[in-house]
Amino acid sequence: MAESPLLWWRRQGLRFRLTVAAAAGLALALALSASVLLSVLDQALIDTVDESTRQQAQAVRVAADAGTLTSPITTHDGTIVQVIDAQGRITHVTYGTDRLVPLLDARARAKVLGHGQATMLDGRPYAIPGFLRVIVLSADHGQTVVAARPIGEIQTSLATAGRVLLVGTPALIVLLAVASWLMIGRTLRPITALRKGAADITHTARSRRLPVPQSRDEVHSLATTLNGMLARLEEAEQRQRALVSDAAHELRSPLASIRLQLEVALGHPKGQHWQETAEGVLEDTMRLSRLAEDLLALARLDERGGVPARREPVDLDEVVRQTVERYGEARLTVCDPVVIRGDALDLSRVLTNLVDNAVRHTSSKVEVALTADGVLTVTDDGPGIPEQDRERVFNRFTRLDSGRSRDEGGAGLGLAIVRETVRAHGGTVALEDAAPGLRAVVRLPVSR
Structure with a gap:
């Protein structure tokens, strides 16, 4: 089955298609321009001949009206003139002009006089x-002046101009096609460099970047955008x-602890206190469970691309009250009505993680406040965090030395979950x- 022209065209390279399109556009423009040029030139030359012929006819008519015509009539530009009387006889002519047969018969002369325009003969x-x-032109005493001028020179000039355009136009199209081919190739060279650079980037060379052209054009923007994507x-x-x-x-740590406790218990079953062993294994299992839940929460945040699971109206003050009620050490100081759009479960996890951290490190009290402008604060009176570490603790699996020493401490994912969730809701922490x-x-x- 033969390939369709449209499919063949689509399979050609961009350089070829752009060059052909540019050449075809120029060919069409030049053809139209040449046609218009020849038409305008023809009309302009014809108008010039008509004007000159009319002037000669007007001069003869004035002489005929004055009765000063001489025979033969003299013209300076080769105009042929016949003066015909009322009986249709030729009375005066230019040198070499027929004295017996008028150029136009009576009917034709009347028609030309009627519309007042020159005619072709x-x-x-x-x-x-x-x-x-x-x-x-009509003169006195029924006389008629017939003036004519050959236009062979005009036709010759137009034919010469047509031949020049016929030869020059294809040459100009070929010249433009070659220039377009070279210019488009030079323009697409940075894209070729981008393609080669992308082909060189493999799983063993992740830090490679695509070459960025010096020109500040669309290709430069494309390369910059792609490099930003590679960096991300x-x-x-x-x-x-x-x-x-x-x-x-x-x-590894809780699994190793569970394995060790079970191995010791199985190795010395008679001297083992099984309840203590079960409690130790349960504690490590709970630690594994919390870690799995935190990892799952982070994985879901990453999977959603930083957007909440749902965007629905949430009474944040109700979420705050319900969460604080679960902690005996926490006290709610301010709780203004606040409605935001987001996911209630994710926001509850944010507050839970913050209160857990505060309760874990406080000395005596934890205060929670929610103001009408959407500001939620959780305050403890513990040792605090050094200023240089307050941003670092939001990184995943980051724990300060004091936190590492506490057996009840988490895996360092709580604050990371807080920041990712708050950012997904368009906020800051x-x-x-x-x-x-x-x-x-x-x-x-806050939703308005």
């Missing part, structure tokens, strides 16, 4: 080569690798000095 029946432009992909891959590595490290203690400040956009 074949001169060959009158032994005149080519065509003539004929003007007819590399960062995401590094975060994924770090997450897997840290998760494996965190899982930061840690501030409470003097004494630490204050976590969450700002969320």
Whole structure:
């Protein structure tokens, strides 16, 4: 089955298609321009001949009206003139003009006089080569002045101009096609460099970047955008690798503890206190469960691309009250009505993680406040966090030395989940000095 022209065209390279399109567009434009040029030139030359012929006819008519005509009539530009009286006889002519047969018969002369415009006449029946432009004017005493001028020179000039255009136009099209081919190739060269650069980037060379052209054009913007995408992909891959590595490290400790306790219990079954062993295994199992839940929460946040699972109206003040009621150490100081759009479960996890951290490190009290402008604060009076570490603790699996020493401490994912969730809801979270203690400040956009 033969390939369709449209499919063949689509399979050609961009350089070829652009060159052909440019050449075809130029060919069409030049053809139209040449046609218009010849038409306008023809009309302009004909108008010039008509005007000159009319002037000669007007001069003869004035002389005929004054009775000063001489025979033969003299013209300076080769105009043929016949003066015909009321009886249709030729009385005066220019040198070499027929004295017996008028160029136009009476009916034709009347028609030309009627519309007042020049007419075209074949001169060959009158032994005149080519065509003539004929003007007819009416004089006194029933006389008629017929003036004609050959237009062979005009036709020759137009034919010469047509031949020049016929030869020059294809040459110009070929020249433009070659220039377009070279210019388009030079323009597409940075794209070729981008393609080669992308082909060189493999799983063993993730840090490679695509070449960026010096020109500040669309290709430069494309290369910059692609390099930004590669940087984000590399960062995401590094975060994924770090997450897997840290998760494996965190899982290893409780699994090793469970294995050790069970091996000791099975190795000395008679001297083993099975309830203590079960409690120890349960504690490590709960730690594994919390870690799995945190990893699942982070994985879902990454999978959604930083957007909430749902966007529905949430009474944040109700979420705050229900969460604080579960903690005996926490006290709700301010709780203004606040409605935001988001996911209630995710927001509850945010507050739970913040209160858990505050309860774990506080000395005596934890205060929670929610104001009408969407600002949620959780304050404790514990040792606090040094200023240089307040941003670092939001990284995944980041725990300060004091947190590592606590058996009940988490895996360092709580604050990371808080920040990712708050960002997904369009808010911000930061840690501030409470003097004494630490204050976590969450700002969320309020629905109006």
